[in-house]
Amino acid sequence: MSIPTILIPTDQLVSMGLKTSKNVHYQLSPEELVQDTLRMGEGVLNDSGALVIHTGEFTGRSPKDKFLVKDEITRDAVHWNEFNLPLEEKYFFIIRKKINEYLAKCPEIWVRDAYACANMRYRHNIRVVNEKPWHNLFAYNMFLRPTEDELENFHPDWTILSAPGLLLDPVESGTRQHNAAVISFKYKTILIAGTGYTGEIKKAIFTILNFILPKQQNVLSMHCAANMGSEGETALFFGLSGTGKTTLSADPKRKLIGDDEHGWADDNIFNFEGGCYAKCINLTEEKEPDIFRAIRPGSLVENTHFYEGTNTINFENGGVTENTRASYPLYHISNAQEPSIGHIPENIFFLTCDAYGVLPPISRLNPAQAMYQFISGYTAKVAGTEAGVTEPKSTFSACFGAPFLPLHPGRYAEMLGEKLRKHHVKVWLVNTGWTGGPYGIGHRMKLSFTRSMITAALEGKLDGVAFEKHPVFGMELPQSCPGVPTYLLNPRNTWAEKTAYDLNVRKLAKQFIDNFEKYASGVPAYILAAGPLV
Incomplete structure (x- = not known):
């Protein structure tokens, strides 16, 4: 399979600290991301055409390993508790450097520009840099998708660097163990290392919106x-x-x-996302027809088993985890509201x-x-x-x-x-x-x-x-x-x-x-x- 041409300006990657000359796949379609995953042997298709993968060691979020950088922005504003764990700024720099060096050595990386918040008054542009193509597919499904015209002058408000294969040294990185999700409001950067669970990407953005929108924009x-x-x-x-x-x-x-x-907001409610991330343990077409039928080409299914000798998912099997999941874009739902804004x-x-x-x-x-x-x-x-x-x-x-x-x-x-x-x-x-x-x-x-x-x-x-x-x-x-x-x-x-x-x-x-x-x-x-x- 031929490698797509780089479309994102190299100087933008360098400004992010990604000094790489390797193959950068930018803004690939779901079909291309699925093919890249299959090419790498990291997923298979089920009988409805969805991509089925395993997230590895972590099959759910790791709340004890999510950190907020404690600085002048967060010190007195954050409600520090068992979920909002502080991390010194010096460790943020160490982890960011480690991720940048790790991604620079990867043979390929996948980059996607997207945004959160369907109400354009509160739109937050996001650039996601992934080690894995199926993580990039997750970002395509879950965030809102800019038009080609919007991509021409796209400037990210936030950057996500995701390196699931990088195992951190806890002593060096100031973390609890080898995995971490780190949020810096000062540098508008989210660092994810040591975990392949895709939900960390989505929930990191949700966390930053839960800080910015109520505090700064009265939403x-x-x-x-x-x-x-x-x-x-x-x-x-x-x-x-x-x-x-x-x-x-x-x-x-x-x-x-x-x-x-x-x-x-003052005049409406609006979706932050462009897709759904549904639990699918014990999923049946009879009980949840919209979700069942949404699992088709372009969908990403996590940590399920097939019936033996088939590529039909056994949704009742929780052998890997009870937290089996499927992500898919909202347009997979036949009666989705477009745009995703309500009264x-x-x-x-x-x-x-x-x-x-x-x-x-x-x-x-x-x-x-x-x-x-x-x-x-x-x-x-x-x-x-x-x-x-x-x-x-x-x-x-x-x-x-x-x-x-x-x-x-x-x-x-x-x-x-x-x-x-x-x-x-x-x-x-x-x-x-x-x-x-x-x-x-x-x-x-x-x-x-x-x-x-x-x-x-x-x-x-x-x-x-x-x-x-x-x-x-x-x-x-x-x-x-x-x-x-x-x-x-x-x-x-x-x-x-x-x-x-x-x-x-x-x-x-x-x-x-x-x-x-x-x-x-x-x-x-x-x-x-x-x-x-x-």
């Missing part, structure tokens, strides 16, 4: 999905992994704006998979309660998902995206509250988890019932029904909902042992209160007062 950055109805009515879906965020936002009757990252949302859904089985399947939150639940970011893992876990295990992730939030969660919650009150947005807490008892005793809420509840909320069919207040958490429970058995709407009614329900709901409430203590000093009293009562 609320959000870890959520978004879709829009035929009349332009927009809805947001927040939720941690396993709560149904991607599934429930992929509604064939509504346009998909995006499945993961959005900004809320001010009318409804917001906080999705939780409550394995304790005590939260209502749908409930209405007032603004203070919404801010409390937003900061809490609750879901629960079921027994058996981790060694030694024999009962449901609570997970709290601030603003449904704690690992990517450089600022104090209270800042994002404050912005959310202002927008909820200004635009009179309805906020719903939806439990996609268990009812009738905890995991092992009760059963999971039927997806058809959850869809009916969300549809009823979107269509205003819950506006006129009677509500009752939950005695512990305080949210309002509808007493009827089209398409849903009435007894399901109050979770206490579904438990055979009412005393057991009361004990479990108080147990969960205590966990909410204990978790919130870490944020109490950074939020106003009225948000604290919106928490559960025990």
Whole structure:
């Protein structure tokens, strides 16, 4: 296969520190990137034409190895915690030099110019330099794609240098181990070394937008999905992994704006990305037809197995990881909104998979309660998902995206509250988890019932029904909902042992209160007062 001609000016690479005379592949098409991956023996095609690869040692993000350079920009602005780990500036220079030298020695590198934020007022140009062609394909899928005219005078605001084959010396580099993702706001550079997991690229950009947009441009950055109805009515879906965020936002009757990252400006909401990065463990065409059909030529599928003797993916096989993923451009979704911009949302859904089985399947939150639940970011893992876990295990992730939030969660919650009150947005807490008892005793809420509840909320069919207040958490429970058995709407009614329900709901409430203590000093009293009562 012939090597494409260099299209990017060499002086631009030199200015980035890439003193290379090797083959530089610039702005290749998905087809060319797939062929380069196959040529290098680093992937195979499945029976639908998608590229299937393995990411190597890391099959997920490594949050303990993500660092923010601590300097005059970040020192007093970043909320330093277990996710925002500081790195001295001197180590940034050492790692950058190591990556530049490593990439200069690579026989080939792949460079792509792209951008984030569909709203052009907030556009951030990105240059991605990759050791691997399939990482460059991931960047093509996940970021927004400039036109040829825009590329003629393209100037990157941010640069990503990705060298998964470079193993760092932790002592020399100031890191925990041989891999790291390092962000410098001063030098507008992201360094990724020692990990082949593609999601590090996407989440590094999300992290920088979570710092820049709220702090400098008064845009609320959000870890959520978004879709829009035929009349332009927009809805947001927040939720941690396993709560149904991607599934429930992929509604064939509504346009998909995006499945993961959005900004809320004064006059609209907009996608940060140009693609989707969907979990595909247990994926079926029947349950998630849009995602299943999006896995076709140009898509990148990570860490899956084939059925023996075939090139058909066995989506039920989590032998490599439960975090199997597929990335694909938004235009692979037949009902994607173009451009990926929506109106001010009318409804917001906080999705939780409550394995304790005590939260209502749908409930209405007032603004203070919404801010409390937003900061809490609750879901629960079921027994058996981790060694030694024999009962449901609570997970709290601030603003449904704690690992990517450089600022104090209270800042994002404050912005959310202002927008909820200004635009009179309805906020719903939806439990996609268990009812009738905890995991092992009760059963999971039927997806058809959850869809009916969300549809009823979107269509205003819950506006006129009677509500009752939950005695512990305080949210309002509808007493009827089209398409849903009435007894399901109050979770206490579904438990055979009412005393057991009361004990479990108080147990969960205590966990909410204990978790919130870490944020109490950074939020106003009225948000604290919106928490559960025990």
